Each structure stands twice: as structure tokens, then as C-alpha cells.
Amino acid sequence: MxxxxxxxxxxxxxxxxxxxxxxxxxxxxxxxxxxxxxxxxxxxxxxxxxxxxxxxxxxxxxxxxxxxxxxxxxxxxxxxxxxxxxxxxxxxxxxxxxxxxxxxxxxxxxxxxxxxxxxxxxxxxxxxxVEPELPRRLASKQGLHELCVEHGIASPPAAFPQSYADIEEFAGAARFPVVAKNREAFTRRKQPAVNGTTRIETPAGLLTLARDWGERPGVILQEYLPREQAEDWIVHAYFDADSTPLALFTGVKVRSWPPHAGMTANAYVVDNPELADLTTRFIKQIGFTGIIDLDLRFDRRDGRYKLLDFNPRMGAQFRLFESESGIDVVRAMHLQLTGRAVPEGEQRAGHRYVVENIDLPALLAYRRSGYTTPHAPARPSSTELAWLAADDMLPFFTMLARFVRPGAKHLYQLWRTNRRGSAGS
CATH class of the missing domain: 3.40.50.720 (NAD(P)-binding Rossmann-like Domain)
Known part of the structure; x- marks a missing residue:
């Protein structure tokens, strides 16, 4: 609205x-x-x-x-x-x-x-x-993992194999399932080892996939956090030149596409002071300035939030979050960069964000899996749609026109990739 x-x-x-x-x-x-x-x-x-x-x-x-x-x-x-x-x-x-x-x-x-x-x-x-080399390091799965270790931020245990022999050694000692991701954000456009986050069930499945990764596999292999023992959280914020948050929001992800591993399809604003404090301390430690979009997974087994992804830019679902004073992270950045004050204001707890073209297949997939999000409100206080807006209808219809055939095919391919990764074969 x-x-x-x-x-x-x-x-x-x-x-x-x-x-x-x-x-x-x-x-x-x-x-x-x-x-x-x-x-x-x-x-x-x-x-x-x-x-x-x-x-x-x-x-x-x-x-x-x-x-x-x-x-x-x-x-x-x-x-x-x-x-x-x-x-x-x-x-x-x-x-x-x-x-x-x-x-x-x-x-x-x-x-x-x-x-x-x-x-x-x-x-x-x-x-x-911002410090010129910091965004590249944060966008790198290996760079982010190293920063987490350096500053005491929880993240899933990870390995960074340099050869097929390293993968064989890992497969012999690791507890499966594991998750494989492209090590560097930029390889997804050039020579991706995997098509997004891929769950691998067995050592044999890992070794089969790894045969196509070349002499220097550009992957990170991480511990898999069981879905039934985890909950996905997101943080969006804008930090000034002193790494002080001028706007900071927390929310819980209800569904994503592909399931449990892709883009946010449905999410709620949920107050989480512990997560806000953890984020503020980490950003201060690394000295980041600008907009951030974080993905974290709460592991109920040890009660810790584990940082999975750090996007040093605006997230696609940033409009989930707006303060009672009308501030989102993009508005906060424009105001601050043009010398305006950024007004304070509480986030709108219970607000929901839905991405229409991917939430329907995600809903069907999550119903089959039985996954639930305990911290999600029983019903939203308000809802914002990603595409449909009463004052700006053309983007929605343009999306439909471009989405129906190639979009449906792309969703199917992502689903197939996700299933193959889960099968580990």
C-alpha cells in the first residue's frame, strides 16, 4: 500500500x-x-x-x-x-x-x-x-565463514576442499546429509558447481557430484541443519559510516523457493532483540557501512543463530520491513546519503510479505514436508504483495506475461534440482 x-x-x-x-x-x-x-x-x-x-x-x-x-x-x-x-x-x-x-x-x-x-x-x-574489499569477502561463503570464526559468530561447520582427494577424505569422515554451495558468489554466473544450495544424502552421492567439479572444486561443504530442528530468520538493516544501525529489522521466513534453500516466498516481521543485538555487534566488529540482508538459521539443538548468508546490499524482500515512521532500508540510505535525518520507529510486528509467483508452489511443497515455523504469527496484522499494488498495476501484469512459460519451467527445474540434491544421486 x-x-x-x-x-x-x-x-x-x-x-x-x-x-x-x-x-x-x-x-x-x-x-x-x-x-x-x-x-x-x-x-x-x-x-x-x-x-x-x-x-x-x-x-x-x-x-x-x-x-x-x-x-x-x-x-x-x-x-x-x-x-x-x-x-x-x-x-x-x-x-x-x-x-x-x-x-x-x-x-x-x-x-x-x-x-x-x-x-x-x-x-x-x-x-x-565501505572498506573496498569487505563486500567481496562477505559475499564469499569462505570469506564469511572465516569472519564468523574470527569474531565468534556461530555458523555451520564447513569444509573448503581444494581437490577431489580432499572431497574423498571429507566423505569418509563427515556425517551426512551435508549441504554443498558455490564457494564464491560470482561463480554462479560463470562456472557454478551446484545450482544453488544442494542437500547431499550420502558419501556416494557426494563423490558422484564431485566428479563434475574439476581439479579445483569451487564449493563449500557444510553441516546440514535438520529442518525439524531449525527455523529460518532474516535481518535487514542500514548502517551509517560508524557502523551504527539507522534502521534494523528482524523477521522469520515461513517459506522459500526452492523449499528451504532459495528465495523468500513468504515471511513475517517478528521482534527478536537477541538477533538484533547479535547483528549490531557483528557489523560493528567488521566495520561495515550500508544495507545488509542476512539469512540465519536458529538451531534448536544448541539454541544458537547460525549465519548462513550475508548479502552486502538490498535484499529482494526488503519491503517486508518498514518502521512505524515509514522507514525501510532503501529510504534510510537515501535520507542519510542526502544529509537528512533518519527518524526512529518500531518495526511493524506481524506484517507479512508474499511473493505471489513463487509462494504457491512453495506452499504446496511445504505442506507435503510438514515443516512449520513456530514463531510465525497465527495471522498477519497486514500484508504486502511483492508484485501487485493498487497504485502500480503494470509490473504485476508484466511479471505474469513473462513468467507463465519460462517462469514455470524455471520453477520446475529448480524443484528437480532440489530433489536430485536431496536424493544424493
């Missing part, structure tokens, strides 16, 4: 636009649409890099202009930087960058000087000034 501007306790700088930055071919991205609506409803001019002119983001009435630019995410960084600067010159004024993937977040962090140059011809881009 759109916010009434006059009821909000803040006034954004409408002279500073926002630019959605995405690299790779994934046109059905509800997070980008959410960011366009979030700032666009406040009167902030919004621009977006899109695959073409017929994506849901390009169809939004809150978008000032789309810049069609088809990328893979594997291009030379200098080419991507040059392309961003060309877009900036076409916008013609300083603009807040809003990355929607790891490739974009890392590129911005590692090329801050060029992208933020005030002599660039349009005044330069605005973005949080």
Missing part, C-alpha cells in the same frame, strides 16, 4: 534521484520494483538498469526512465564502471546507487573513487563508503 507523504515524519531530497543497479539476466526481480515504488512514492525520481524495456521494473509508473543494458555479471569491471558513468551522465546529476546483486555491490565498493568522482560530468554517484 502506498504511503501518504503528508503523514510521514521526514522529507526526502527530491532533487537527488535513485538508480537501480543490476548486472545479469534476471528480469523478474521484485526487489528492484519494490525500491522503485518505495522512493518513487515519495516523489524521488527513479531510474533503473533493465534487461530490456519490457521488464516489470521498466513498467512501473514510479520509474522516470529505464536504461536497457543487457549484462551477464561476468563482464570486465572497467567496462561495467564505464557503463555506469555513461548512465550517470545521461541522468545529469548526483544519484544514489541501489545495487540489487552481489556483482553490483562489489563493483561499487571496489571502484568508489571513479564512481564517486564529483568531476565525472554529473557530480558523481552517492553510496555508502
Amino acid at each position: 502506498a504511503n501518504n507523504r503528508s503523514s510521514l515524519p521526514f522529507e526526502p531530497d527530491r532533487s537527488v534521484p535513485g538508480l537501480i543497479v543490476k548486472f545479469g539476466d534476471y528480469p523478474l526481480h521484485h526487489g528492484g520494483v519494490g525500491a522503485i515504488r518505495s522512493l518513487g512514492r515519495l516523489g524521488v525520481p527513479m531510474y533503473a538498469i533493465t534487461e530490456d524495456r519490457y521488464t516489470p521494473a521498466a513498467a512501473s509508473r514510479h520509474l522516470t526512465r529505464a536504461f536497457p543494458w543487457r549484462t551477464t555479471g561476468t563482464e570486465d569491471p572497467e567496462r561495467l564502471v564505464d557503463g555506469l558513468l555513461r548512465v550517470g551522465r545521461r541522468i545529469g546529476r548526483p544519484t544514489v546507487l541501489i545495487p540489487t546483486d552481489e556483482e553490483a555491490a562489489v563493483l561499487i565498493a571496489e571502484h568508489q573513487k571513479e564512481l564517486g568522482d564529483k568531476e565525472s560530468g554529473f557530480g558523481g554517484f552517492l553510496f555508502p563508503r
Whole structure:
């Protein structure tokens, strides 16, 4: 539902636009649409890099202009930087960058000087000034695991095999099932070892899969946390230059697609002071600045929250979270980068977020599995849909038009991949 501007306790700088930055071919991205609506409803001019002119983001009435630019995410960084600067010159004024993937977040962090140059011809881009190498390390499964160990943050026990022989040794000693993931976030676009998080049931199943991973397998092998003994939590926040949270939200994930391993399909806002404190301490320790999207799994066997993923950028489901003062993480970033104060406010406990095109298959899969989420409210206090919005209908219909055939095929392929991984053969 759109916010009434006059009821909000803040006034954004409408002279500073926002630019959605995405690299790779994934046109059905509800997070980008959410960011366009979030700032666009406040009167902030919004621009977006899109695959073409017929994506849901390009169809939004809150978008000032789309810049069609088809990328893979594997291009030379200098080419991507040059392309961003060309877009900036076409916008013609300083603009807040809003990355929607790891490739974009890392590129911005590692090329801050060029992208933020005030002599660039349009005044330069605005973005949080983070330690340049930190986002890449956080997006890496191995880098994140090492940071967790260094700072005493719980994470599943993990191994990082360097050869097939290492995998054979692991298979002989590990307790199965185990989980395999691509070690580096960026290999998923180039040479992914697995198609997302893959559960492997047996040593034989692991060795069979590993034969296709090459001489230097780019995987992380983790302990599997039993579904019946775990609960998935998410944290979204925005931290200033001193690593102080200006907005921080906690919620519980009810369903994802593929089941238990993929994108959030259905989630609730749930107050969790312990998780908020853990996140705040960790971010302070590593000195991160900017938006974060964390996935954690609460392990009932030892009562600990185990950090699974750290996305150093806006999460696709960020619109789950908005404070009573109308602040979400994207609005917090735009306000802070343009010199505005970010008003405080409690999160809306009980609010629900649903991604329509993936929640239905997820619902059917979860019913079969019998999985439940004890901390989820019995009923939502309110609901926000990812695609359908009364003041911005075209993105929903554009999503349907692009989703029906390729989307259904993609969901089926993800489901098949998930089942093969679970079977371990």
C-alpha cells in the first residue's frame, strides 16, 4: 500500500534521484520494483538498469526512465564502471546507487573513487563508503565463514576442499546429509558447481557430484541443519559510516523457493532483540557501512543463530520491513546519503510479505514436508504483495506475461534440482 507523504515524519531530497543497479539476466526481480515504488512514492525520481524495456521494473509508473543494458555479471569491471558513468551522465546529476546483486555491490565498493568522482560530468554517484574489499569477502561463503570464526559468530561447520582427494577424505569422515554451495558468489554466473544450495544424502552421492567439479572444486561443504530442528530468520538493516544501525529489522521466513534453500516466498516481521543485538555487534566488529540482508538459521539443538548468508546490499524482500515512521532500508540510505535525518520507529510486528509467483508452489511443497515455523504469527496484522499494488498495476501484469512459460519451467527445474540434491544421486 502506498504511503501518504503528508503523514510521514521526514522529507526526502527530491532533487537527488535513485538508480537501480543490476548486472545479469534476471528480469523478474521484485526487489528492484519494490525500491522503485518505495522512493518513487515519495516523489524521488527513479531510474533503473533493465534487461530490456519490457521488464516489470521498466513498467512501473514510479520509474522516470529505464536504461536497457543487457549484462551477464561476468563482464570486465572497467567496462561495467564505464557503463555506469555513461548512465550517470545521461541522468545529469548526483544519484544514489541501489545495487540489487552481489556483482553490483562489489563493483561499487571496489571502484568508489571513479564512481564517486564529483568531476565525472554529473557530480558523481552517492553510496555508502565501505572498506573496498569487505563486500567481496562477505559475499564469499569462505570469506564469511572465516569472519564468523574470527569474531565468534556461530555458523555451520564447513569444509573448503581444494581437490577431489580432499572431497574423498571429507566423505569418509563427515556425517551426512551435508549441504554443498558455490564457494564464491560470482561463480554462479560463470562456472557454478551446484545450482544453488544442494542437500547431499550420502558419501556416494557426494563423490558422484564431485566428479563434475574439476581439479579445483569451487564449493563449500557444510553441516546440514535438520529442518525439524531449525527455523529460518532474516535481518535487514542500514548502517551509517560508524557502523551504527539507522534502521534494523528482524523477521522469520515461513517459506522459500526452492523449499528451504532459495528465495523468500513468504515471511513475517517478528521482534527478536537477541538477533538484533547479535547483528549490531557483528557489523560493528567488521566495520561495515550500508544495507545488509542476512539469512540465519536458529538451531534448536544448541539454541544458537547460525549465519548462513550475508548479502552486502538490498535484499529482494526488503519491503517486508518498514518502521512505524515509514522507514525501510532503501529510504534510510537515501535520507542519510542526502544529509537528512533518519527518524526512529518500531518495526511493524506481524506484517507479512508474499511473493505471489513463487509462494504457491512453495506452499504446496511445504505442506507435503510438514515443516512449520513456530514463531510465525497465527495471522498477519497486514500484508504486502511483492508484485501487485493498487497504485502500480503494470509490473504485476508484466511479471505474469513473462513468467507463465519460462517462469514455470524455471520453477520446475529448480524443484528437480532440489530433489536430485536431496536424493544424493
